[in-house]
Amino acid sequence: MAMLEVQDLHVAFPRGKRDEVEALRGVNLHLEKGERLGVVGESGAGKSMLAFAILNLIADPGRVSGGRVMFHGENLLDLSERGIRGIRGNRISMIFQDPMVTLNPVLTIGTQMIETLKAHRKISDAEARKLCIERLKQVAIPSAESRMDAYPHELSGGLRQRVVIAIALLTDPELIIADEPTTALDVTIQAEIMALILKLCRENDVALILITHDLGVVAEVTERIMIMYAGLCVEEGRTQDIINAPRHPYTAGLLKALPQKAGRGQRLYQIPGSMPPITALPPGCAYNPRCEFAADRCRATIPPLAGGVACFHPLQEEEAAS
Amino acid sequence: MHILAFLIRRAVQALVVMFVISIIGFSIQDNLGDPLRELVGQSVSEAEREALRDELGLNDPFLVQYARFLGNAVQGDLGTSYFFKRPAIDVILDKFPATFELVLGAVFIFVSVSIPAGIYCAIHRDSWLTRIIMTGSIVGISIPVFLTAIFMVWLFGVELGWLPAFGRGDTVTLPWGWDTGFLTWDGISHLILPSITLSSIMLPLFIRLIRAEMLEAMGTDYVRFARAKGLSTWRVRYVHAFRNTLLPVVTVGGLMIGTLIAYTILTETVFQWPGMGFLFLEAVNRVDTPLIIAYIIVVGLIFVVVNTLVDFIYTLINPMVKLPGAKG
Ligand SMILES: Nc1ncnc2c1ncn2[C@@H]1O[C@H](COP(=O)(O)OP(=O)(O)OP(=O)(O)O)[C@@H](O)[C@H]1O
Ligand SMILES: [Mg+2]
Numbered sequence: 001m002a003m004l005e006v007q008d009l010h011v012a013f014p015r016g017k018r019d020e021v022e023a024l025r026g027v028n029l030h031l032e033k034g035e036r037l038g039v040v041g042e043s044g045a046g047k048s049m050l051a052f053a054i055l056n057l058i059a060d061p062g063r064v065s066g067g068r069v070m071f072h073g074e075n076l077l078d079l080s081e082r083g084i085r086g087i088r089g090n091r092i093s094m095i096f097q098d099p100m101v102t103l104n105p106v107l108t109i110g111t112q113m114i115e116t117l118k119a120h121r122k123i124s125d126a127e128a129r130k131l132c133i134e135r136l137k138q139v140a141i142p143s144a145e146s147r148m149d150a151y152p153h154e155l156s157g158g159l160r161q162r163v164v165i166a167i168a169l170l171t172d173p174e175l176i177i178a179d180e181p182t183t184a185l186d187v188t189i190q191a192e193i194m195a196l197i198l199k200l201c202r203e204n205d206v207a208l209i210l211i212t213h214d215l216g217v218v219a220e221v222t223e224r225i226m227i228m229y230a231g232l233c234v235e236e237g238r239t240q241d242i243i244n245a246p247r248h249p250y251t252a253g254l255l256k257a258l259p260q261k262a263g264r265g266q267r268l269y270q271i272p273g274s275m276p277p278i279t280a281l282p283p284g285c286a287y288n289p290r291c292e293f294a295a296d297r298c299r300a301t302i303p304p305l306a307g308g309v310a311c312f313h314p315l316q317e318e319e320a321a322s
Numbered sequence: 323m324h325i326l327a328f329l330i331r332r333a334v335q336a337l338v339v340m341f342v343i344s345i346i347g348f349s350i351q352d353n354l355g356d357p358l359r360e361l362v363g364q365s366v367s368e369a370e371r372e373a374l375r376d377e378l379g380l381n382d383p384f385l386v387q388y389a390r391f392l393g394n395a396v397q398g399d400l401g402t403s404y405f406f407k408r409p410a411i412d413v414i415l416d417k418f419p420a421t422f423e424l425v426l427g428a429v430f431i432f433v434s435v436s437i438p439a440g441i442y443c444a445i446h447r448d449s450w451l452t453r454i455i456m457t458g459s460i461v462g463i464s465i466p467v468f469l470t471a472i473f474m475v476w477l478f479g480v481e482l483g484w485l486p487a488f489g490r491g492d493t494v495t496l497p498w499g500w501d502t503g504f505l506t507w508d509g510i511s512h513l514i515l516p517s518i519t520l521s522s523i524m525l526p527l528f529i530r531l532i533r534a535e536m537l538e539a540m541g542t543d544y545v546r547f548a549r550a551k552g553l554s555t556w557r558v559r560y561v562h563a564f565r566n567t568l569l570p571v572v573t574v575g576g577l578m579i580g581t582l583i584a585y586t587i588l589t590e591t592v593f594q595w596p597g598m599g600f601l602f603l604e605a606v607n608r609v610d611t612p613l614i615i616a617y618i619i620v621v622g623l624i625f626v627v628v629n630t631l632v633d634f635i636y637t638l639i640n641p642m643v644k645l646p647g648a649k650g
Contacts, residue, residue, distance in 0.1 A: 055550060057546065057549060057550060059541070085552045085553075085554065086552065088549070088550055088551065089551035089552035089553070090552050093550075094547070096543060096546075096547055096550075098543065101542065101543040102543050102544060103544060103547070104545075104548065104565075105566070105641065105642065106565050106568075106640070106641055107561070107565070115553060115557065116551045116553070119553050151641040151642075153641070167551065
């Protein structure tokens with residue numbers, strides 16, 4: 001049994017009085033213990049919705065409108081509020097995109113760490129404090145003791161993200177969901193933070209769902225990749241396989257658009273057009289208006305995910321290499 | 323040390339404000355009719371009047387008169403009330419407890435209603451009770467206070483006869499000369515209608531403010547993160563979201579206390595509440611200039627003290643603001 005098995009997950013937002021639009025249109029995902037999965041896609045593809053839906057944290061007016069999130073064989077979506085709280089921040093932790101707004105500005109770092117521990121463990125204040133300082137040291141925060149009494153605004157963005165990572169690790173979780181953990185950071189420290197997350201996950205045998213726009217980062221950190229487009233998974237498989245031989249035209253486009261692929265002085269490739277908003281999806285494959293291989297069938301029916309790719313005309317190896 | 327620096331800086335600012343208020347007070351004295359007419363009757367001859375003017379220094383140049391006024395004011399001498407024939411400041415301060423307790427009652431009602439109501443409306447956004455409160459608050463904003471006051475007097479005081487609508491009722495004099503109505507049931511029952519009326523001025527606005535701030539806080543990333551950490555709903559709402567609404571609430575609340583004091587004049591008059599505001603209106607009718615000036619200066623002082631306190635509290639609860647002189 002997989003540690004995490006997401007089955008046919010739907011997330012919907014109301015449109016008008018009666019109608020709804022779907023931000024997730026039936027997503028599947030599975031993850032083994034200690035495995036690292038990259039979730040890649042353009043802005044608006046539904047990556048954050050997937051992350052929040054796993055912990056049943058979709059904010060009003062959105063809702064999980066179907067599917068299951070099986071964690072060790074138990075559907076998280078069926079749990080009581082108290083039950084799911086025992087999972088959140090305890091067995092599954094999250095790291096958010098922007099550390100400048102993730103921490104509460106009026107509470108000290110120490111308060112925000114200790115409250116997490118106390119929500120999940122019977123532990124004395126002194127012991128909790130000791131453990132928090134230990135974790136802050138693990139994420140390489142200088143003078144950890146004094147940082148406990150600091151407020152978030154007294155720390156730089158990089159340090160704040162380290163604090164968030166320390167909080168995520170506090171309870172020895174089995175899975176960390178990191179939603180673009182480096183996007184909001186200074187370019188110079190992005191690699192540092194990414195390396196830290198990777199190191200800590202490896203050392204503690206923590207599984208990771210890494211959400212990002214950047215296929216390059218995913219290639220270095222994760223073992224498997226899932227490509228999302230307009231609320232659906234369009235391709236899924238081992239990182240090496242997908243990087244070397246993408247089968248969905250969209251994946252191939254993303255790879256071609258990587259800066260490393262362009263030669264010196266050459267213009268960066270860009271996939272023509274843009275992803276349709278969830279309120280105006282074309283019939284059939286959502287990618288068809290941008291796809292050079294699109295045929296009548298692509299414009300009529302949504303291709304099912306089969307053999308790791310949701311496409312009626314998957315690329316063959318030699319095509320992808322071109 | 324840095325708290326001392328903060329206090330000193332605020333004290334200097336307060337002095338400047340008080341100086342401006344004193345100029346306003348003094349100009350009123352100069353422009354509110356002839357003080358002699360109040361002091362002496364019609365029968366006194368013009369020559370005698372002129373002599374009296376000289377004696378009182380009313381013929382001195384403006385600056386000399388103002389300097390004298392300021393010098394006396396600093397020593398607590400704001401002149402003698404024409405009507406009461408007692409030092410104006412004493413007359414005003416005798417009425418201070420009544421006004422203070424009225425404001426306290428209003429603040430109490432208003433804090434204990436607006437905070438729970440605002441939070442409730444933010445959390446249960448679509449419940450019928452929320453709709454009633456929100457609609458009611460719009461209606462409340464648009465009804466003038468004197469209508470509320472008169473309606474309350476009519477309904478609870480006259481028609482139903484549940485609560486007294488005039489005066490302060492029984493008071494107890496505390497050792498340091500403070501008359502309090504808080505210690506007798508009669509005193510408290512007299513306080514209810516006027517406090518409700520006074521608090522109704524800002525209650526609707528405040529419920530809306532707290533609701534808006536709370537809604538905003540509930541939608542922030544840090545509240546989401548707090549939920550993702552598995553914290554209890556109570557902790558997420560009150561420790562994470564509500565804490566962040568305190569800053570704007572304290573700021574606006576501080577400003578509103580000024581408005582509240584201004585409206586005591588109206589409330590006290592309608593309810594015949596023997597406070598400073600009621601006294602002030604009587605003083606205006608009698609053109610009792612020293613009393614008018616004393617009122618303006620005392621109320622000005624209260625404003626300054628309240629604003630300084632609010633600033634101080636704001637600094638204490640906002641970790642982003644460092645008191646001057648503190649490192650960081
Ligand atoms: N409150 C909302 N009401 C309606 N639609 C929403 C709402 N919030 C999000 N959506 C839609 O859900 C879709 C998925 O959003 P999501 O935040 O998951 O995208 P994402 O892949 O994380 O993008 P990004 O890379 O920008 O973070 C988007 O198309 C967005 O328009
Ligand atoms: Mg996102």
